[in-house]
Amino acid sequence: MEIAPYHLGFCATAQENELKALPIQGSIPQWLTGSLIRTGPGTLKVGQQSYHHWFDGLAMLRKFSFKDGQVCFANRFLKSQAYQEAIAKGKISRGEFGTTARHSLLERLSDPLPRLTDNATVNITMQGECFTSVTESPFPIVFDPETLNTIEQFHYQDHVLGQITTAHPHFDYQENAVYSYLVNLVPRCSYSIYRMDAYSHQRQLISSVRVKQPAYMHTFAMTEHYLLLVEFPLFLSRLSLMFSGKPYIENYQWKPEKGTRFLIISKENGKVIHSAQSEPFFAFHHVNAFELDGEVIVDLVAYPDSSVIQSLYLESLLHQREQVIAAGELRRYHVPLNNAIADYEVLTSEPIELPRINYQRCNTHPYQFVYGVGSSESGNFIDQLVKVDVQNGTNQLWHSHDCYPGEPVFVAAPNAIFENEGIILSVVLNVQAENSFLLVLDAQSWNELARVKLPYHLPFDFHGQYFETLASTDRRQLHR
Ligand code: CO
Numbered sequence: 001m002e003i004a005p006y007h008l009g010f011c012a013t014a015q016e017n018e019l020k021a022l023p024i025q026g027s028i029p030q031w032l033t034g035s036l037i038r039t040g041p042g043t044l045k046v047g048q049q050s051y052h053h054w055f056d057g058l059a060m061l062r063k064f065s066f067k068d069g070q071v072c073f074a075n076r077f078l079k080s081q082a083y084q085e086a087i088a089k090g091k092i093s094r095g096e097f098g099t100t101a102r103h104s105l106l107e108r109l110s111d112p113l114p115r116l117t118d119n120a121t122v123n124i125t126m127q128g129e130c131f132t133s134v135t136e137s138p139f140p141i142v143f144d145p146e147t148l149n150t151i152e153q154f155h156y157q158d159h160v161l162g163q164i165t166t167a168h169p170h171f172d173y174q175e176n177a178v179y180s181y182l183v184n185l186v187p188r189c190s191y192s193i194y195r196m197d198a199y200s201h202q203r204q205l206i207s208s209v210r211v212k213q214p215a216y217m218h219t220f221a222m223t224e225h226y227l228l229l230v231e232f233p234l235f236l237s238r239l240s241l242m243f244s245g246k247p248y249i250e251n252y253q254w255k256p257e258k259g260t261r262f263l264i265i266s267k268e269n270g271k272v273i274h275s276a277q278s279e280p281f282f283a284f285h286h287v288n289a290f291e292l293d294g295e296v297i298v299d300l301v302a303y304p305d306s307s308v309i310q311s312l313y314l315e316s317l318l319h320q321r322e323q324v325i326a327a328g329e330l331r332r333y334h335v336p337l338n339n340a341i342a343d344y345e346v347l348t349s350e351p352i353e354l355p356r357i358n359y360q361r362c363n364t365h366p367y368q369f370v371y372g373v374g375s376s377e378s379g380n381f382i383d384q385l386v387k388v389d390v391q392n393g394t395n396q397l398w399h400s401h402d403c404y405p406g407e408p409v410f411v412a413a414p415n416a417i418f419e420n421e422g423i424i425l426s427v428v429l430n431v432q433a434e435n436s437f438l439l440v441l442d443a444q445s446w447n448e449l450a451r452v453k454l455p456y457h458l459p460f461d462f463h464g465q466y467f468e469t470l471a472s473t474d475r476r477q478l479h480r
Contacts, residue, residue, distance in 0.1 A: 004318050006381055006404045009429045009460040012043035013060065018074045019454070026450030028440060029423060031414050032066040034468040036425050036438075037124050037145065038407075039133045040461020042077050044314065047090035052247070053098025054312045054460070058083050059121035059133055059141075061148045062427070062458060064438050071438065071452045078133050079150035080141050082119040094119065097136075098247045098313060118153060122167035123463040126178075127154045128201045131470075136218075138165045138182055145470040157201040162192050164214070167463070168285075170222040171198075172267075173360060179227055179267065183214045185238055190214075191229060193265060207270030209263065213237065216252045216306075221289035221298050224364050226273070227265045228289055228298060228335075232282045233258040234306045254306050256280035262335050262342050264296060276335045278342040282306040283328065287355045290365050296335040299370070299390065301328040301352055302344075323379030327351035330370065330388060348388045350395050351375050354407035354463070358419050361412065369420045371408040371443070382406075382460075385426060385439075387446060396446040398439075402432035404460070410443055411466045420444045425466065429457055 041057020044050060051057050059078040064071055077083060085093035094117040095101045120133035120141045132140035132154050140154040162182020169180035181193045190210045194203040213235035221228040233255045240251040260281055264274040287299040303325065310316065311325040330347040352372035357363065367390070374386040376399055384399035385408050398405070405428045412422040424441040428451075438452040 002320070004320050004381065005402075005431055006383075006429065007318050008431055008434060008457050009404055010041075010044055010054070010314060010318060011457075011459060012045065013075060013456060013458055015456075016076045017456075018072075020072050022071045022073055022452050022454065024069075024071065024450050024452050026440070026448065028066060028069045028071060028450050028452070029413070030069055032411065032423070034411075034466055035063055035065045035145070035470055036409060036464055036466045037131070038062045038427065038461050038464025039078070039121055039124055040463075041121055041459050042075070044459070046086040046092050049092045050314070051092065051096060051099045052313055052315070053096070053249075054314060054317060055121070055462075056096035056099045057121060057459065058086060059119050059135075060459075060461075061124075061133060061143060062461065062464070063145075063148055064425070064452070073452075073454060074148050075458065076148035076150075078120060078141055078143065080118045080120060081115075081153075082117045095248060097249050098309075100245065100247050116163065121462065124465045125167075125169055126198075127196075129199050130154055131467075134167045136164055136167055138162055145467070155201065156203055158203045160192060160194055160203045160205050161186075166217065166219055168219040170220070170227075170363070171359075172222070172364075174224075179222055181220065181227075181229070184208075185214070185236075185241075189236075189238070193227060193229075193270060195267075206267070207265055207272075209265070209272060216249070218284040219286045221286040221300075222267075222364055223289050223291045223296060225267055225291065226296060227267060228286075228296065229263040229265065230283070230286070230298065230300070231261040231263065232306070233260060233280045234282060249309060252306075256305065260342075262296075262298070262333070264335065264337070274335070274337050276340050276342040278333065278344070280305070281331075282308065284308075285353070285355050287330070287370050288357055288363060288367055290367075292366065294337055296337065297366075298333040298335060298342075299347065300331060300333070301355055301372070302331045303328045317381065324375075324381045326380075326382050327353040327373065327375045330355070330372075330390075332390070347390045348386075348393060348395050350386050350388065350397070351378075352386050352388065353382065356408055356410050358410050358412060358422070361419060367419065369443075371410055371424055373405055373407065373426075385424070385441070387420075387424075387443070398441060398446065398448070400428070400430075402430055404429045404431065405439060406461055407463055408441075409464060409466050418444065423449065427458060427461065429460065
């Protein structure tokens with residue numbers, strides 16, 4: 001069977017490296033003086049074994065640093081426990097999203113309890129004063145942002161319990177605090193919603209919402225006064241998780257008859273102030289949310305069901321047995337605070353994923369622009385960038401032959417007046433040249449400003465953040 005043209009994006013990088021002054025085609029704005037740090041799989045194989053799902057590979061950090069129009073680069077594996085055990089044993093040591101670890105009888109006797117993975121391959125966030133790489137198990141891994149060396153697991157100084165979390169916390173710039181949640185499975189299931197002051201190591205539990213079965217939620221939304229958990233009807237069976245021997249995500253069951261539930265939780269007192277229902281759908285990523293005229297407006301990237309998860313197994317991605325689903329529908333849900341039914345409108349016909357906004361300026365407020373990756377044809381893997389004007393429904397695209405772009409990160413220009421005044425940074429795989437480059441676009445004009453070329457390819461990654469400075473005293477906190 002023919003292999004997908006973009007298969008290099010799922011192959012390991014040759015090496016860890018530090019590169020100075022990369023070749024630039026075009027020019028980088030002189031004002032760009034920070035660092036883009038990203039995480040994602042560095043390899044999807046250990047010894048003779050392969051991980052099964054795109055979300056499973058061992059994490060590798062990547063950093064592009066900008067100064068005086070020049071760009072430096074470094075990539076380094078995250079030395080998590082999962083990574084160290086895998087390298088030591090030459091095989092997959094911990095179960096991941098779509099892969100189980102197979103242990104010998106001797107291993108099971110000496111270490112009978114399965115350990116949760118700390119392979120933090122999803123996003124970069126700040127925890128306290130630390131730079132961390134994070135995933136959906138609550139074990140952020142602290143790294144040195146200068147060298148990308150792994151330091152240790154982040155230690156929370158509290159007793160908030162939970163086994164599952166989100167890799168997309170929200171940052172409240174008014175309160176200078178992080179909001180996020182944990183899913184607690186013992187003794188009863190609940191969503192434990194917490195707040196953590198910037199630079200603190202202590203999570204303050206603000207609410208514990210009891211549920212029969214927790215839903216799989218990759219992100220949540222925040223407005224000025226509320227947090228929103230949108231429960232798609234993909235529910236975890238605890239019994240199955242304990243005894244089935246199946247990979248983590250396969251212990252969730254799609255129950256469309258339950259519909260999707262919008263839980264609106266007060267940031268002030270943690271109470272569920274409203275709950276609304278809609279037709280069943282699934283999403284990984286929220287885009288933005290805000291309060292307007294007695295409604296909560298929730299923008300997200302929706303799929304009719306959870307089959308997108310199946311579509312992102314490597315077998316399906318690489319051999320294209322069926323059409324690949326890798327981007328969804330940008331929808332705006334209206335959740336009236338006096339009505340239990342949520343309704344939606346579609347904001348653009350362009351498929352979109354890995355959505356980003358001008359977060360610091362627009363999160364929790366009405367806004368105009370969403371940036372994301374997309375598919376040029378239905379059934380294609382991600383092969384273009386999309387900018388959507390959600391007020392006018394218009395869009396602009398970037399694509400280039402044989403090129404597969406990653407998440408577009410928006411960086412605002414200094415003293416910007418307009419929402420889209422700044423640049424877009426996206427790591428692109430060029431399968432023809434067998435390397436990757438960093439694409440720099442003008443976010444306003446959508447013109448290409450530069451391509452910064454790497455001498456080798458990087459596997460496709462997920463999320464990253466731009467930091468104006470890596471100094472410990474002056475860290476701009478961006479959390480998406
Ligand atoms: Co994500």
